[in-house]
Amino acid sequence: DVKVTQSSRYLVKRTGEKVFLECVQDMDHENMFWYRQDPGLGLRLIYFSYDVKMKEKGDIPEGYSVSREKKERFSLILESASTNQTSMYLCASSLSVLRVQYFGPGTRLTVT
């Protein structure tokens, strides 16, 4: 079974803090994704990566950056957290863009 893990299930940070969210997959997938999910807005793609050190902006990249130094690990960075970044963050991976995405359990981030 594909396993996607995320570093924290719940996180509380203060405004202005730098926040790191980490995602690890164990299936040698090429593609990894970061989403945020908010009520009524569905899943929104922040960034994705189709290879090590490669990244593409998604629909809402502002305020975020990513890092993919190893194939199995994809990190999302909030350079200076703001209250409007309070959300559920979901990581996913897939063998290719055309294939099924497997999601991690999510990190519920609260910025106060």
Place this chain on the structure above:
Amino acid sequence: RKEVEQDPGPFNVPEGATVAFNCTYSNSASQSFFWYRQDCRKEPKLLMSVYSSGNEDGRFTAQLNRASQYISLLIRDSKLSDSATYLCVVINTGNQFYFGTGTSLTVIP
């Protein structure tokens, strides 16, 4: 126009009922389609792929209507455990993928 649209519901149905959801897409070149299920406060998980000829998995049937540009999910004999949000995913030939915002289903005893 949104790439993918779903009726958010909620759909409240009694146990044993048959319920169907649609998901419309705007790009006629779309080539891959999936239904995901998301339980409350959990991550989305693949429910089933949608094939051109339609496909069935137990009580669940997925269909694709290319002429009208929608996919559907039919659930027969609804169970309490089917209560969840159902998300459609559409992928087009440019490798762009789109998630619907989800349809909420509650099965009532």
